[in-house]
Amino acid sequence: MSNTVTNFTQRTINYEKLLGDFKVLLKKNNLKFTIQREVILETLYNSDEHLTPELLHHLLQDKFPELKIGIATVYRTLSLLEDSAMVTSLSFGAQGKKYELGAKDHHDHLICTICGNITEFVDEEIEERQHKIADELGFTMQDHSMQIYGICKNCKQ
Template sequence: MISYEKLLEQFKTLLRNNQLKFTKQRELILKFLYENDAHFTPEDIYMKLKQHHPNIKIGIATVYRTLSLLEESNIVSSISFGSAGKKYELGLKKHHDHLICTACGKIIEFFDETIEERQKQIAKQFNFHMTDHTMKIVGLCEKCQA
């Protein structure tokens, strides 16, 4: 796993290359996602940041904007299902897909080489330039089947 210092450098370089600015708010959001390995809604992140950093001003709109920026830059990835809205996680770990329990909301991550390979072939077959792909398996987890 990449260190926070390296991630931060990478983010700063990305911003510089696109004439964007490095702000306290953007750093806070990135750091929060780095330190908390789970899936969060924008509201989750906004509340936690206000709580833990009462001295730094931050608006909910900035959280939404920053998450979109980070997602476009492939630093975070999002997942959504049902009416629950989008949830974000740091996307630097190895690419993976998700199993989602519709009863308890539990999210399990998995990776499957066969599926990855087929996806590449399918994109090729349709002359599609693939930039991203996602797979979700929705259902009931072991506990919730009881």
């Protein structure tokens, strides 16, 4: 494959950095740094899946049973993180909203309409183009999300 358009990148932000950013964000807004908020961030960081609030809640109950984290706290924290653009959500088809950490690294999604599997990719050309378009329309770009829907290799058989 000589002319690769895709560029699978690794997580570029380490957890310490991320946590630091989170703390700064909280302080700036007079919000408190709590153990619940920390483990939610950590769990999102360590998950490679796109998580629904319920799924995340289950994960948290498994990993930190002693904290008895409530579903309301999960929703509250996800909203907080989304408002601050630290996580982004995507929704498609019948399935509900799914969240992922935005800071891990920019990537877009290839979604199989049969098996629901998600492949992530990054394409610099598209990234650049998006910035140009936003600029031209007098828009200050904060984030983006892109999904390509289709049938994956496996499901074609």
